[in-house]
Amino acid sequence: MESSELKRSKDSPNSDESAGLSSFPDEVLERVLSLLKSHRDRSFVSLVCKDWYNAERWSRTHVFIGNCYSVSPEIVARRFPNIRSVTLKGKPRFSDFNLVPQNWGADIHAWLVVFAAKYPFLEELRLKRMAISDESLALLAVAFPNFKALSLLSCDGFSTNGLAAIATNCKNLTELDIQENGIDDKGGSWLGCFPESFTSLEVLNFANLTSDINFDALERLVGRCKSMRVLKLNRSISLEQLQRLLVNAPQLAELGTGSFSQELTFRQYKELECTLSNRKNMHTLSGLWEAKGIYLPALYPACTNLTFLNLSYAALQSSELAKLLAHCPRLKRLWVLDTVQDKGLEAIGLNCPLLEELRVFPDDPFGQPDYLTNEPMDEAFGAVVKTCTKLQRLSVSGLLTDLTFEYIGRYAKNLETLSVAFAGSSDWGMQCVLGGCPKLRKLEIRDCPFGNAALLSGLEKYESMRSLWMSACKVTMNGCRLLAREMPRLNVEVMKEDGSDDSQADKVYVYRSIAGPRRDAPPSVLTL
Amino acid sequence: MSKPIEHDYIGLSEPQLPSMEKSSDTNNKKNALHLKATELRLGLPGSESPEWDDHDHNVLSLKTFVSGAKRGFSDALDGGGKWVFSGGSGGGSEGLFSPRSSGNNNGGKGLSGSDSGLGGPVLKDGATQKPVVVQEKKPQAASGAGHGNGNIAPASKAQVVGWPPIRSFRKNTMASHPPKKDDDAEAKLGSGCLYVKVRMDGAPYLRKVDLKIYGSYKELSSALEKMFSCFTIGQCGSHGAPSRDGLSESRLIDLLHGSEYVLTYEDKDGDWMLVGDVPWEMFTDSCKRLRIMKSSEAIGLAPRAMEKCKNCT
Numbered sequence: 001m002e003s004s005e006l007k008r009s010k011d012s013p014n015s016d017e018s019a020g021l022s023s024f025p026d027e028v029l030e031r032v033l034s035l036l037k038s039h040r041d042r043s044f045v046s047l048v049c050k051d052w053y054n055a056e057r058w059s060r061t062h063v064f065i066g067n068c069y070s071v072s073p074e075i076v077a078r079r080f081p082n083i084r085s086v087t088l089k090g091k092p093r094f095s096d097f098n099l100v101p102q103n104w105g106a107d108i109h110a111w112l113v114v115f116a117a118k119y120p121f122l123e124e125l126r127l128k129r130m131a132i133s134d135e136s137l138a139l140l141a142v143a144f145p146n147f148k149a150l151s152l153l154s155c156d157g158f159s160t161n162g163l164a165a166i167a168t169n170c171k172n173l174t175e176l177d178i179q180e181n182g183i184d185d186k187g188g189s190w191l192g193c194f195p196e197s198f199t200s201l202e203v204l205n206f207a208n209l210t211s212d213i214n215f216d217a218l219e220r221l222v223g224r225c226k227s228m229r230v231l232k233l234n235r236s237i238s239l240e241q242l243q244r245l246l247v248n249a250p251q252l253a254e255l256g257t258g259s260f261s262q263e264l265t266f267r268q269y270k271e272l273e274c275t276l277s278n279r280k281n282m283h284t285l286s287g288l289w290e291a292k293g294i295y296l297p298a299l300y301p302a303c304t305n306l307t308f309l310n311l312s313y314a315a316l317q318s319s320e321l322a323k324l325l326a327h328c329p330r331l332k333r334l335w336v337l338d339t340v341q342d343k344g345l346e347a348i349g350l351n352c353p354l355l356e357e358l359r360v361f362p363d364d365p366f367g368q369p370d371y372l373t374n375e376p377m378d379e380a381f382g383a384v385v386k387t388c389t390k391l392q393r394l395s396v397s398g399l400l401t402d403l404t405f406e407y408i409g410r411y412a413k414n415l416e417t418l419s420v421a422f423a424g425s426s427d428w429g430m431q432c433v434l435g436g437c438p439k440l441r442k443l444e445i446r447d448c449p450f451g452n453a454a455l456l457s458g459l460e461k462y463e464s465m466r467s468l469w470m471s472a473c474k475v476t477m478n479g480c481r482l483l484a485r486e487m488p489r490l491n492v493e494v495m496k497e498d499g500s501d502d503s504q505a506d507k508v509y510v511y512r513s514i515a516g517p518r519r520d521a522p523p524s525v526l527t528l
Numbered sequence: 529m530s531k532p533i534e535h536d537y538i539g540l541s542e543p544q545l546p547s548m549e550k551s552s553d554t555n556n557k558k559n560a561l562h563l564k565a566t567e568l569r570l571g572l573p574g575s576e577s578p579e580w581d582d583h584d585h586n587v588l589s590l591k592t593f594v595s596g597a598k599r600g601f602s603d604a605l606d607g608g609g610k611w612v613f614s615g616g617s618g619g620g621s622e623g624l625f626s627p628r629s630s631g632n633n634n635g636g637k638g639l640s641g642s643d644s645g646l647g648g649p650v651l652k653d654g655a656t657q658k659p660v661v662v663q664e665k666k667p668q669a670a671s672g673a674g675h676g677n678g679n680i681a682p683a684s685k686a687q688v689v690g691w692p693p694i695r696s697f698r699k700n701t702m703a704s705h706p707p708k709k710d711d712d713a714e715a716k717l718g719s720g721c722l723y724v725k726v727r728m729d730g731a732p733y734l735r736k737v738d739l740k741i742y743g744s745y746k747e748l749s750s751a752l753e754k755m756f757s758c759f760t761i762g763q764c765g766s767h768g769a770p771s772r773d774g775l776s777e778s779r780l781i782d783l784l785h786g787s788e789y790v791l792t793y794e795d796k797d798g799d800w801m802l803v804g805d806v807p808w809e810m811f812t813d814s815c816k817r818l819r820i821m822k823s824s825e826a827i828g829l830a831p832r833a834m835e836k837c838k839n840c841t
Contacts, residue, residue, distance in 0.1 A: 096696065098696050099689060210704070361694075362694065421693065447688075
């Protein structure tokens, strides 16, 4: 193997030493380790001994970096020479809710420059909450001849021009997955940039975009990419167009329709129904914008093996939902709008015995008042954490006292992610969580009465976590400075709001890092 | 297919820093909470909440915040119990509740009618985000929540960045293209849609349109053209050539604006009026139902009707 030859030439003294100790030649060890996919296992493996550390680092092809500032691209490239696939996450999760300043950071470009030099054979890049410019996309498109898969989720900073660069230049592209990004949609011509000779696409998701695209180009593209298994359209695609595309893609596993509300004739409807039938491979269905109840029956034959149904853009009534669900016996994940109401939820209960995840989205995302009570709900959340012992992610808000957090600290032993808003009574609440949840990795808090005592009670804890976010709490600059002083391997970043008291730390983001304080912070972000 | 398990790498080799990430099947764990979350009824910390003391529990000396509840809404709740809970939850969030303060000082229990209304604060991506918490300043902070920032405007809706916890991507998507309901409910004013029945003379069944999604008479008229095109051609649900082939928009425009049909509506007073006389907003406020009449029947309106129709743009 090429990699092990290189390794031997670099590490020859080690191999000589270990040859007597280890019964595995390096090649065998690396071969065995290359079968390990779990990063957790790989991390443990790398701690066994120096040989195993080296074998692991040479055999690793995928690296996952949950916080782009926890490490630098140079360090990554130095440790892992053979990476083909990178997953990077950037901004704190609360940026999805506009709590993070626009220019906060998490720009991919510096990473791409290093990758271009060190990983010329890079194949996959998956980004979440990163800033990426058209210039970066253009670099990506030309610097990696084997590039295959690009996935952008909740990113921003780019336009459809960047997508055009990818389409034009990535000859081996198999995946283009554009989801929920802040993208500057300048029109749909980018899709026409895939050359006529290009046939390798397996995953195409452009549901994010709003402009009309060149349908002929899309139809030809789908027609010639015989391996396409995921196709998620945007709402500019009509039902008639959907039917024409589906005729050429019988093997789709995941379908995101376009707009589901075109006026169809009876014959068109029947054609659509026919095209959707017998799709035993289809396990995910989404899109369905403005779905008209009368057309839903066309979907029934496609639902036999569905495990994930996303109706969060279709304002269905309970009866329509019930009829649809009767055809989805294998559903594990379901997203609906609250237009389905209680009867709809009952229908879900009746029809979906295998359901593992249910999300109900408000039809009016700007908040309509519904019910209210003035009683604290500590016992309710307490009951949840006591009985759902495997709970890994939890969000809480509302009329909750420290008692809720006592329960969480006492019972939620598998909790990894906790999101808290407008809850708690004092520092004690946060202290309970920090002291009691051994697997806690991400803690995000907004508008809670937790102050410096709570912040500092987690001193020992934060190095074992990915990150902590606290905004609009009672933490002060002095508290943050103390934290930064005591824990040099943490980056303590404070974002100041205009016009706020100088002593208050309005937004605090704390994370472990071996790359030291970052150098690309905007002026509003202070690293202490 | 199961999700790949991913663990964080930051290159640390010290034993006290094992990577601990395990994101497999996290979704599986969300559902139980989620269902519960949609059942729970919560009020935000407010009038009867336990004390949130400014001064306890802070070991390092803290300057307490300027007056006004940090927790935003608590003061506004005093005696009002305005905290409300929306049964749904937002995209990407797990079971968070949507508090909403009416900010009214009237102290009435329950929801204040003035709170219902179209939309709430529209939070757009890209806009500079300032914390726009607006809260009531109460002389006697009975809730005990004396911490906070900013002062209160007696606005009918408190605006908080990032609340309700619906990802701004979703908010923007829904704001620009609200999912349309295809229901038989009465026209619901103030809920963001305004459905009225549309009858076309000679058509076998009626249709409904949501007037709120159109901004002008022209948009309405072209939507109606598309909707009723099949009837005009005389083939709907044919088994031969699809009925819309060969239909040109201009033919339909001729039909509606030319000689064959006239668009009329019934207003609040029960009178049948010609569409197009009044400003669009006034029309949507007063229109109860629409009728596409054969112009031979619109005899009483005919001469003006023809003229007005031509001005319907």
